Amino acid sequence: MRLLLAALASLAALVAASPAGPLPTGPLPARMADTGGGTQLITAEAPALGSTTGTVTWWDRRGGRWTAAGSAPARFGANGLADGATRRQGTSTTPTGLYGLPYAFGIKARPATAYPYVPVTERSWWCQDNASRAYNRWVEGLPADCRAAEAEHLVSYEAQYAHALVVAFNYDRPVRGRGAGIFLHVNGRGATAGCVSVPADAMRRILEWADPARRPHIAVGTRGGPTAITRY
Template sequence: MLLPAAAALILALCAPAPAAASPPAGSRVPLPSRMADTGGGDQLITAQARTPRATTGTVTWWQRHNGRWRRAGWATARFGAHGLAEGRTRVQGTSTTPTGLYDLPFAFGIAPAPPGTTVPYRRVDADSWWCEDNASASYNRWVAPLPPDCAAAESERLADHPTQYSRALVTGFNYHRPVHGRGAGIFLHVHGKGATAGCVSVPAGAMARILSWVRPSRHPHIAIGTAYGRTALTRY
């Protein structure tokens, strides 16, 4: 989900944060090996901010082979304009990124899928929307076209965001059994000009590499959280 138009215009005036020169220092034990749960698969994306108030951090993608997790890649990340919030109690419209462990139902984009992509990939056209209307039966769903019970003012026309939604992965946050009012349209997508309204974003090149890397047969998940505290990644 992107920020409302007025707020997005303000954020557009902000220059993107510079890329880090090297991945962040950390324990020699791979982060997934220190987590309470990784989803049971052999691929994991971690999106880590230093604190709940942070709007930047790191996305790392990991592969498990012969029982050992190894880092496959990493990139700078951006989070919600108001930081991160516990996913189980998050409230829609707070511009916070929900923490937790989620599956990755499918990908979408205005641009073609990168070479090697095997995750289901939907192309965005003029009738592609993400319904975020709490009164709609299609709440937190891709719809094409917009159904009568889903107000356009409460939803996102995906083609209106050609940079961010050039390529994206849908996260399973509030997706499979949606709780109205908790939030809709939480994706891993390409950087815009600043913080997000709740999604996680990465540079365009990193997004392409992630989509080429993800393999549904390996049951990939994304874990979003902080370095420590009640929303620490190790607690998920």
């Protein structure tokens, strides 16, 4: 009898600690608190913070329902993922969170996409110098206050930047030291320095699918815990 009473007490405590109301069900975007307000969404989900691989899925919302338009294996930072609100530059971690996708770019010719597309030239750099006024921005020609050692010469990344989307992490009001140059791009040889990458064919399909008029965002997170993608 004492064992039965103890079991009932444990069950009651578990129920009391559970969230009120039914848990959300359905496709991943339907279980998220925020999808950016548009009718397209990209999710990049990893099993855990320390993971370097996971899945990217792109979604459409039509008639009030989210459906998957495609998916592909994804790669993340060499040191896994980190909370985007506290991430530090140079840690080779992919920032979790929900972000806009302001424009696309690439070394290869413009694909069949409705997205604004900026071609990479020999003068194209992404400034990551914390002391520069151009911090976390594309520049054509390296500014005097942005050191080459603290910038990416985009044309040097022939495979990765064949086609890419800019992820608006730390972009609108950059916090120095938080991180710069986070993209969704084509796979390189292994894990990334903090970006999300997918196979070349998947990147092309994403660009063909993406429509800026439908305000797509990207949500990066884990399957559970404080950085679970369903929190965004």
